[in-house]
Amino acid sequence: MKSLAIPLLLTLLFASLLPLNPVAGQEVVVAVDLSHGESDKYLDRIMGNITWVEWRVITEGFTPDTLSGVDILLIGQPNVAFSPAELDALTSWFNEGGKVVWVAADSDYGSGPGVQDIANSLLQALGSRLRIDLASVEDPVQNAGGRSYRVVADVDPDEPFKGILDEGITKPVLYHGPGILAYEKEDGSWESLANEAPDGIYRFWWELGYSKIFPNP
Numbered sequence: 001m002k003s004l005a006i007p008l009l010l011t012l013l014f015a016s017l018l019p020l021n022p023v024a025g026q027e028v029v030v031a032v033d034l035s036h037g038e039s040d041k042y043l044d045r046i047m048g049n050i051t052w053v054e055w056r057v058i059t060e061g062f063t064p065d066t067l068s069g070v071d072i073l074l075i076g077q078p079n080v081a082f083s084p085a086e087l088d089a090l091t092s093w094f095n096e097g098g099k100v101v102w103v104a105a106d107s108d109y110g111s112g113p114g115v116q117d118i119a120n121s122l123l124q125a126l127g128s129r130l131r132i133d134l135a136s137v138e139d140p141v142q143n144a145g146g147r148s149y150r151v152v153a154d155v156d157p158d159e160p161f162k163g164i165l166d167e168g169i170t171k172p173v174l175y176h177g178p179g180i181l182a183y184e185k186e187d188g189s190w191e192s193l194a195n196e197a198p199d200g201i202y203r204f205w206w207e208l209g210y211s212k213i214f215p216n217p
Contacts, residue, residue: 031056031070036078036118062086067093076104078118079111087125094126101126107136107149107179108215116179130201131190133180134215141210144174151175151211158202165204173205180213 030053034040047055058066062082067073067089082090094101105119106112116132123130137151144150152172157165182190183198197203 027052027054028071029054029056029069030072030074031058031067033058033062033073033075033078035059035061036075036080036082038076038078062089062093064089064092071098072100072102074102075119075122077106077115079115081118082122082125087122090122091125105132105179107177108134109136109177112136112177112179129184129198131182131184133182133190135180135213137175137178137180137207137211138214139207139211142172142208149177151178151207153178153205153207155204156206157204158197161202161204172208175205 030050032038032040032043032055035058043057053072056070060066063086070093073090073093090101093099101122103119103122106115108116113134116134120131136149138148139151140148142152144152151174153175154172155166155169156162181193183193183201185191191198193201193203
């Protein structure tokens with residue numbers, strides 16, 4: 001574990017975003033990456049429920065062609081590393097502006113450390129200072145089915161997302177084997193996000209006060 005100051009922010013999701021302003025009447029294009037070992041479990045249900053966007057599935061890696069026209073890119077727990085050429089293509093695409101990247105990593109169980117390294121390499125390439133720590137979060141009190149790794153968390157977004165991302169959410173949400181987010185400073189040290197978030201970083205989900213950090217062997 002990099003730092004004792006890592007916050008108990010319960011999320012597997014990492015978003016690096018610039019303003020997304022689609023032209024009126026223009027459909028938003030959402031691409032899902034399946035070329036780096038990600039699972040497609042429930043993907044058909046998601047696509048079937050969210051019908052107001054254009055869906056694409058990327059199966060041949062990231063190139064200028066596969067990313068062309070994409071507005072939102074979803075990368076869920078990749079376990080095959082991105083090549084330097086892919087990172088270059090992703091960075092060029094992202095820097096066009098008006099793009100959103102959603103990255104899911106993992107805690108440090110099983111193949112989790114490898115997934116964390118891959119996700120962190122992408123975050124670094126895109127210029128984000130968010131990092132996934134080599135640890136896991138467990139809650140012995142607020143959990144599902146008596147399993148401490150099934151952590152319950154509150155949805156409580158920072159401004160300006162309060163009232164938007166938590167609209168209609170009246171109960172806590174469930175995380176299965178969550179990891180931890182931290183902020184890497186310019187000197188390479190890692191900073192907690194629990195008390196304050198640097199400019200451009202917004203916190204959405206929080207544990208309920210009973211969780212503990214576990215660095216696993």
